[in-house]
Amino acid sequence: MTEAATPMRTVVRCATADDTRALGARLATVARAGDRIALTGPLGAGKTELAKGFAAGLGVGEVVDSPSFTLMAEYEGRLRLFHLDLYRLTGTIDAFDGGLLDEREAEGVTLIEWGERLPADVDPDRLEVRITVLPDEAREVEIVAATADQRRFVAVA
Numbered sequence: 001m002t003e004a005a006t007p008m009r010t011v012v013r014c015a016t017a018d019d020t021r022a023l024g025a026r027l028a029t030v031a032r033a034g035d036r037i038a039l040t041g042p043l044g045a046g047k048t049e050l051a052k053g054f055a056a057g058l059g060v061g062e063v064v065d066s067p068s069f070t071l072m073a074e075y076e077g078r079l080r081l082f083h084l085d086l087y088r089l090t091g092t093i094d095a096f097d098g099g100l101l102d103e104r105e106a107e108g109v110t111l112i113e114w115g116e117r118l119p120a121d122v123d124p125d126r127l128e129v130r131i132t133v134l135p136d137e138a139r140e141v142e143i144v145a146a147t148a149d150q151r152r153f154v155a156v157a
Helices: 017-028 047-057 092-097 103-107 148-156
Strands: 008-014 036-040 072-075 080-085 108-113 127-133 139-145
Touching: 008 017, 008 148, 017 047, 017 139, 017 148, 036 047, 047 080, 047 108, 047 127, 139 148
Parallel strands: 036 108, 036 127, 080 108
Antiparallel strands: 008 139, 072 080, 127 139
8 A cells, every 4th residue: 555554445235236336336436547436346246336336427338247258348438447257267467467557557447356366465555445245235345445546536435
């Protein structure tokens, strides 16, 4: 962590997929070029729903799906969106060898589904969005700002 000694956190309860998409859209309103956001949680947690809302919040007009088989999809909006899915990768080397991390991403915002497959020490300044499925099927979304600059995400959540 480069700017903040202690991460800032907030937790948002999302009762429905619509709530998860709405949270993603709110987060997109403060996104800036160069932002990297790791989405973590189990299969079916709602990572792609959050990504869909984020894309809509950026003004992306295309249908956004999980890029599991293509590994990365790019979309045009207020900022270029790089949507990565690391589910099929076995480790950090696969991400680098597959060209999933490159300098073009500094021009836009990067959402990384299955972000836990890319260790935080490799990408220490990313925003962490951790999704947990609750017993009632609602989602608890924890947003962890690693830097002082990322606190803008916590503020709009």
